[in-house]
Amino acid sequence: MPDDFWTRRRDNASVVYAAILTMNGIILALSWGAFAKIYETIGTPHFSTFLKENGVLDKFLFFVSYVHTSQILALSVSAIALMVTQFEDADLRWQRVALGATIGFGMYAVKQAAGSVTVMHDLIRYRAIFDADKATRAGSVRLIRPETDT
Numbered sequence: 001m002p003d004d005f006w007t008r009r010r011d012n013a014s015v016v017y018a019a020i021l022t023m024n025g026i027i028l029a030l031s032w033g034a035f036a037k038i039y040e041t042i043g044t045p046h047f048s049t050f051l052k053e054n055g056v057l058d059k060f061l062f063f064v065s066y067v068h069t070s071q072i073l074a075l076s077v078s079a080i081a082l083m084v085t086q087f088e089d090a091d092l093r094w095q096r097v098a099l100g101a102t103i104g105f106g107m108y109a110v111k112q113a114a115g116s117v118t119v120m121h122d123l124i125r126y127r128a129i130f131d132a133d134k135a136t137r138a139g140s141v142r143l144i145r146p147e148t149d150t
Contacts, residue, residue: 017082034116074109
């Protein structure tokens with residue numbers, strides 16, 4: 001960015017940072033929809049036990065925490081960068097560092113949020129395995145005791 005982006009036209013820099021801050025907030029809010037679905041799927045009766053027995057429950061929970069942390073960090077960096085822009089005496093190198101950090105952390109948070117789709121696919125696969133296993137066990141019980149079928 002040219003020097004006058006931060007010096008002569010400080011309001012333009014403020015608008016850019018406010019837009020990035022808003023975008024990071026929206027991404028965080030939208031991710032909570034995915035997080036809620038992940039928690040809902042994990043929390044169904046007996047499925048969480050199945051995930052724990054297969055050693056993946058903690059990985060799913062870690063993923064949600066990690067993505068949430070990266071998004072909070074991106075939101076915080078963009079808020080701090082917006083504040084740094086308001087200081088007229090701040091060296092332009094700090095302004096550029098703040099812009100680079102804001103864009104970098106924002107892109108990383110978006111990348112992590114996009115990973116929620118992969119996690120949901122993995123959960124669907126595990127759920128299909130769990131349901132098939134449950135149906136197999138239920139079917140084998142019927143084969144052993146056919147007199148209970150009516």
